[in-house]
Amino acid sequence: MAQYIQIAEEENEEPIEVPTEDDGTLLLSTLCAQFPGSSGLKYRNPETGTVRGVRLLDGRFHSSEGLWGNLVYVVVFPKDNKRKMDDGLENSLAKTKRLESKYRTTPSDLIVLGLPWKSNEEDTKQYFEQFGEVVLCQIKKDFKTGQSKGYGFVRFADMEGQNKVLSQRHCIEGRWCEVRIPNSREPNYPIALRKLFVGRLTEDVSAEDLRTYFSKFDEVTDVFVPKPFRGFAFVTMVHPEVAAKLIDEDHIIKGISVHVSSAEPKQKDKERFGGGGGRGRFDDHRGGWHDGHQGGGMGGGQGQN
């Protein structure tokens, strides 16, 4: 009968339970469904403290004694993380997901949800032009009455405009609107819930190091290190729930123990830390796109190409 194995993406992360087959093996395809792009499994031997790999034969993982036990297994991704886009190891789901965000390099139509009924195409276009050259702006209307359906499409000439517009919320003529990649069920969450404050930083840790480190947990949309160096940085993740799990933890990056907290400190934290200098951390830098946007120079991070 099937059992459930606890599998996590990182050793110290919350595992999810994945079912085995009736014969007690775990299908690689089952693993890939939960961890797109994964290629293996490992676990820490409780007795020796060393990490062991799990045997993989013909697309099936086999536990050592036919029992998976209560261990938390950790996903392994291909070593050459600089995987080619059409690497056979990546299934189509993973490809689709990546294409939707990280590896997208040309602008696409973006759907704008929640427009005010009264908004017209001219004013809406004007609003979006603050982010870059707008090459398309349309509002969907009832073809009979001409009444707006409250949503439309916008397209930018380049990725810079697109990235900027996707990385923040929008207030158009008094209403909060959402801009998304069409059909991607991924809303873009409020930046305040995705942005991490990385404190106790030293200059040995570069923006690229930060991006590489935090990319292990989720896609990183932005890394900001104040110049001149001030001992902290901001890292913005795609998913608020991932960001939440990283907050209030110490992380070792290049041997340096840094402390991660929310970029938008709660009142009590303001009293504990910030305070002295006057304004809070969140005010110390403008939201927006700093590096690593897909447009120009391909910021640090994992493997592209």
Next chain:
DNA sequence: GTTGAGCGTT
């Protein structure tokens, strides 16, 4: 004349 999640008459 109202409304508020959705996915586009070319």
